[in-house]
Amino acid sequence: MTITNTTSSTFEDNSWPAPPPAAVGSINTIAGLEHLALDTAAQPRASKQGTAVLYLRVSTVRQLNTGADVDADGNSIATQRQWARDAACELGATVVEEFVDPGHSAQSIEKRPEFKRMMRYIDEHPDVRYVVIYMRSRVFRNHLDAAVTKIRLREKNVTLVSAKEKFGDDYMGDAMEAITDIMNEVQVRQSGEDIKVKMAHKVQRGGSVGRAKLGYLNVRKEFDGRLVNTIDLDPDRYPILQWAFAQYATDQYSIWQLCGLLEEQGLTTRPSSKRPARPLSPSALAKILRDPYYAGTIRYKGALYAGRHQAIIDKTTFLTVQKILDRRNRKGDRDITHFHYLKGLLACGQCESEGRTSRLVYSQNVGNGGTYEYYLCAAKQRGNCTIGTMRLDDIETAVARAVAAERFHTESVDTIRREVTRAMETLQAADRELKDSLRKQLTTLETQEDRLIDLAADGTMPSDKLRGRLNDITLQKASIKERLVKTETHLRSGAERVLAYVDLLENPGDLYVSLAGNTRRDLLAAFFQRLIVYVEDDGLHIRPIRTDVNEALHDWQTNTHAANERASRVSAEGSPFSTTQRDSSSNGLSNSQLVGMTGFEPATP
Template sequence: MKVALYLRVSTLEQAESGYSLEEQEDKLRKYCEARDWDVVHVYRDPGFSGSSLDRPSISQMLADVKAGIFEGVLVYKLDRLSRSQKDTLYIIEDVFNKYNVSFISMSENFDTSTPFGKAMIGILSVFAQLEREQIKERMQMGKVGRAKAGKAMNWSNVPFGYRYDSVNDTYDIDEFQAAIVKRIFADYLAGKPITKIHNELNEEGHLGKKVPWSHRTIRQILDNQTYTGVNVFKGEIYPALHKPIIDAETFERTKREISRRQQVYAESGNPRPFQSQYMLSGLIRCGYCGAIYIILTRGGKHETPYHIYRCESIARRSATNIHRDHCPAERSYKRLELEKIVVDEIRNLQVNPDLIDKYKVETFDPEPLKKELERIRSQQDKLVDLYLNSGSLPLDKLQEKSDELERQRKKIEQQINSTPTPTLSVDEAKKILDTDDVTKLEYDRQKVIVRQLVSGITITNDDFKIKWSFSL
């Protein structure tokens, strides 16, 4: 059999025990002579640790395995190949076995061409997995230690707005980038959609990390609590050595705003609710059927076109619309008139900020309503069972009782879905109101303020109710 010898010794081993490459080679050649094996190549890695595969000769040997230069590889001891069971298993299973090359360790009498050697590979794989888990655990412990010490958690991918300080193992603020980070948070809290934020930055020539800004990169910044001067690892928060770019209050407000926008999306079905052209788009709900009010264009050849809001259940003449046949909403409303009502209400709050207390939203607990909903559904199920199993309940009585339970169910579901989730504190609302006369601002600025302060609007034929975003 044609074999290659692999010899390795670290500098420390050679200095302490005289475990030289020459001694290894001499013993291996004698081993080959006794078995009539031909040594076709000798690979030597002097002064290299076995804990890594980053060794020139072993790299060359693995390449030659694929070339079919020899049929077996012989080492003096198993740890000459690698001190890592994980790496040893990789070399044997993914390289040697794949190219039909035997692996023999002289000291352990380990030969992968024999049944015993193949069985040992299975045992080795168990220890390799254990080693991987131990390495993973040590890495995790190391990261926890770094987090607790306040050190930089990611020096290879530093958050935008910082530079890595290798001397102190922390982040230094990049003033130019930090200004952009602050602007992103401010714009988002001012009501701008993420798409508009990254479009404006790109148009002005402000690149992110050498690439244009995108929805993903803006969102990564808004979600990154590192900017408040902390380390976050596995859900735990630790004080960090680096200075904050934004304060904790700004970050918490941003989290609430993200949640609010997600809720608006879920309720309206509009994937871009904060890019709406009009001030109240997606905010108005029918007080009867719960459908949204949509924008329609009116006017013809002889009059200026104008927009109205109309309950979608009435406006959509689709047979699939489940609300249309029963919704009693009669009126439509001119867009400008409704917008003026809302802006005037906000102006009233600016002039009389104490009125905010009148509109404060108590924290809503949906659990009692959910329990009542479950009770009604249980009654509906029992009603059907009673009719199917006993036959004693007349069909007309069944229909009457079923309709009543269905009305109750829809009413409770509407209560749950229409109750606003507070996203602003009173102090935050007052900060938003602390601006110029809202009735005199440009339309886009008015729209931003409205969407910050108003969580929804409910309309019936004789009522118009604004639901504010203030919480206690």
């Protein structure tokens, strides 16, 4: 007697080749016995042959690229493919297509594009008999999806086969499948709730969750002898974002304009396997400007928590940016700001002479086939000033003349460099002497502190009086330590700043003309606090209000020039004291002048 093994649970359609007549109705075959035992009216079952498709799925891209020899738990596509092909081989089926959902962590199968494509493929290829998966837990996140998928495939005469799970073909197998799907759903929900609790706890302790935001990086660092996941600054991007917050806080840029400037500086998004690096969009920049994460605060589930990550900007700047965004985003308003590099630096000379301060406002008008740019006094708009509008070209020309007038003589520049070096040597020597004195004072205070502690141990001094003495010594020690922090490096950085100003003053006119608009503004900010514009009969004139460092350098040049002239006149008169007087007149910067320059002050006793 010939026995044919036919235990498949799939149903046959008319397109499948019919089995030999004796095999269908004869009780001499196992297939015939099965039909008699179940239901004579039941549909005939298919043999374990035909074509199969594989459906493989991972939740992350990292799992997609993991090899089967590395991951044997089914978390990689390679592992799932190996098991699914072995299962198809046991069925005697030929694998004709493979569908992979890479990195789609969707809770529903309807949100997985490759699953939808597989169902369309089955509709177009009715000879497909099996869909082979690795495990049901990898495909179905809830029992309803599993039941609906089984019904839809059964209607197409397709059997869903799990490579690692053998449930059988009878009603007990169906029951085990359903129980497995329900338990998988319970496990998914439990894991989800557990993750939510752990994420909330991590945020409450200041930790960051998820992928690092732009300007930061996900890194692994060693703490207490073990590697942990943490957040660190992105050295290529965080300085640019820091600059973006500062510039928007000036209220002189729109988001669109700031996006263009950031693109010029090379800011891009981080590349991924799906998307290349690209410039920041206005909507993405708006989200960044609204995100308190960059100020060291984490927003989670509507609440704010102090973060352990390093802030890119201070909270004052962040709040300023929020006020600007709120004001510009009111109904009917648009975030559009006309920008010019002189904006905010110019003041009206007529208002200045009348005892009030009023800025010149940049404006654009479109008409007669072009765009016309000009400045006008803000007080004129309120009826308090009679000065007319000033053409932008005239303003720019007058500013360029004012910058060129800042130029120092070559011999003055060389002298300043020598004098700064000499002053540095003097200040460094004084700084070393002061630090020696401070260290001696600190040693004396520590000795007094030790004696007071001994008295406290003996009980020979009242506790209140003792505590007061110890507090005084603690404050004095803290003060001395703060003064010791001002090191020679602080003095050197101040000297470098002064020398940088000198380099700019050597030929500022040509340098200014060669720069772009944004860089011109930086140069103007180094030279001037404000530029006051006067309208005269012969044109526009500017009176500059210099910065402290620039003013100190110009005062030195003026005083030195006057001293040299006096020495020359005395020498010409033949005075016997002319040589001595000329030698005693200092051509250098005094320490008092250097102290007036921010960042170049010596340590004071």
